[in-house]
Amino acid sequence: MSTQAEHGHQLVPRPEQTPDALRAALAVIAPGRLPEMQRTKDEAFAKAVEWQSLSPVRGWVLTWARDIEIARRPDLAARHARAKHRLEHEDPTVAREALRELSTVLDEAMKAVRA
Known part of the structure; x- marks a missing residue:
């Protein structure tokens, strides 16, 4: 796992971009x-087999790495x-x-997470 001090306080170090490391970080934060993570992982792996491509798996890793980075x-x-709370505000x-x-x-x- 890596950390970057310029982001201030972090609940856990940035995990490696592997399913096990991402799952371990999510289990803490x-x-x-x-x-949800398991369901989307299963979907990504099923698509990878269907499409004969690793793109869905890579997309899954990046999505969860991003969400974990936020959390x-x-x-x-x-x-x-x-921001999410204000998305439905009555004032456009x-x-x-x-x-x-x-x-x-x-x-x-x-x-x-791409750095």
Whole structure:
């Protein structure tokens, strides 16, 4: 596992991008999502067999690495939760800003796990 100090407080170190390491990290920071992780893993592996391609598996790894990156960093987790909460705001300007912020958070997390 690796960490990067510039992101401040982290609940767990950034896990390696393997199914076991991702599962172990998720078990610490968001254990309630473990069934979802297993279900989406099964779906990704089934698609990989069907498509004869590892693309669905790689997509699964990146999606969970990104979600774990958000959950393990309280700064990103707070921004993510706040943006998701405001997506359904009655003021369209607030909702649009929330969508932009959610996209920014997702992009920041993805860049971190691809670094």
